[in-house]
Amino acid sequence: MAFSFSFFLLPLGLILSLPPTLGSGWSCPSQCVCGQDRLVNCSRRELHFVPRLLNPDMQVLLLGHNHLDFLPPGAFVLLPGLLSLEFQSNGLQTIHVQAFWGLGALQSLDLSANALQTLDPGTFRPLRALHSLSLAGNRLMRLEPMWLSPLLQLQNLSLQNNLLSSMDSGVLDRLPALRVLNLHGNPWVCDCTISSLCRWLRSHTHKVPGAESLMCVSSDRLTLRPMAALTEGSFNHCAHPLTPRELVVITVLGPLSFLASLAGCLIFGSLLTAFRARRQNCCVPCRRVKRPIPKTLGLDDPSKNSTTNFPTPSCPL
Ligand SMILES: *[C@@H]1O[C@H](CO)[C@@H](O)[C@H](O)[C@H]1NC(C)=O
Numbered sequence: 281m282a283f284s285f286s287f288f289l290l291p292l293g294l295i296l297s298l299p300p301t302l303g304s305g306w307s308c309p310s311q312c313v314c315g316q317d318r319l320v321n322c323s324r325r326e327l328h329f330v331p332r333l334l335n336p337d338m339q340v341l342l343l344g345h346n347h348l349d350f351l352p353p354g355a356f357v358l359l360p361g362l363l364s365l366e367f368q369s370n371g372l373q374t375i376h377v378q379a380f381w382g383l384g385a386l387q388s389l390d391l392s393a394n395a396l397q398t399l400d401p402g403t404f405r406p407l408r409a410l411h412s413l414s415l416a417g418n419r420l421m422r423l424e425p426m427w428l429s430p431l432l433q434l435q436n437l438s439l440q441n442n443l444l445s446s447m448d449s450g451v452l453d454r455l456p457a458l459r460v461l462n463l464h465g466n467p468w469v470c471d472c473t474i475s476s477l478c479r480w481l482r483s484h485t486h487k488v489p490g491a492e493s494l495m496c497v498s499s500d501r502l503t504l505r506p507m508a509a510l511t512e513g514s515f516n517h518c519a520h521p522l523t524p525r526e527l528v529v530i531t532v533l534g535p536l537s538f539l540a541s542l543a544g545c546l547i548f549g550s551l552l553t554a555f556r557a558r559r560q561n562c563c564v565p566c567r568r569v570k571r572p573i574p575k576t577l578g579l580d581d582p583s584k585n586s587t588t589n590f591p592t593p594s595c596p597l
Pocket residue numbers: 321322323324342
């Protein structure tokens with residue numbers, strides 16, 4: 281409840297805090313250059329905060345090459361007509377999950393050359409019309425299927441030059457409109473976790489420019505292998521998730537085999553004991569000799585302990 285309430289308050293708060301000049305239309309932020317072509321250029325202005333912008337007609341916003349390391353909630357909520365947003369080279373580390381609210385018309389988003397390590401799963405949810413997304417040149421070590429799954433119109437995805445060593449093909453399966461994907465410049469590792477991506481690559485080679493030159497490093501870090509050439513057989517050694525039937529077999533067979541081996545030990549042990557008892561019985565009629573205790577034992581009373589019964593070696597063993 282508080283969540284949706286703040287959503288409605290956010291634009292209201294922004295409108296109330298706007299300068300009075302806006303009555304005549306809209307003002308251009310002092311730091312930016314506003315052209316006639318619905319383009320606002322705020323790039324390379326040493327900005328530390330996203331300027332306050334209100335313009336329903338604005339279509340292109342350039343914010344690249346500033347120092348905007350944080351994108352706050354509702355940063356663009358008053359720009360409903362925005363089609364293209366450039367936000368490259370800002371040292372951007374954090375995007376608030378509500379930062380892109382209101383950008384339902386946005387078609388192109390450039391977040392390249394920033395410092396993003398992770399994304400909130402709901403971040404891209406408002407971007408229903410997005411065609412092109414660049415996350416190139418960030419520090420992403422992983423990409424979760426949920427992060428991009430709302431982008432049903434996405435055609436162009438740039439993920440080059442990140443720190444991705446693996447990616448589940450589920451990320452790409454949720455992008456039905458995808459046409460061009462760039463994956464170069466990542467430290468891909470050819471282990472079991474990359475098998476689904478390799479499978480996807482084999483059947484979508486035409487969507488990945490230079491797919492045949494994509495390399496992954498073997499897990500022993502000694503050889504580079506072309507990812508598109510890794511066949512299903514290359515991952516034969518990888519454990520597949522257990523089917524319910526296999527699970528049942530394992531849970532039943534495990535305790536059963538334990539009990540069986542226990543019973544086997546008991547039977548074998550009692551057989552052995554019985555066998556040895558029989559052997560010893562045969563020794564009873566044997567001659568017993570009295571043998572003196574060796575002196576080294578140092579017993580005090582030789583008269584009492586000087587003799588003990590020992591079976592003779594002549595007894596059959
Ligand atoms: C935007 O402004 C920057 C800095 O003045 C300039 O270098 C750049 O060429 C401009 N871009 C456009 C498209 O006008």
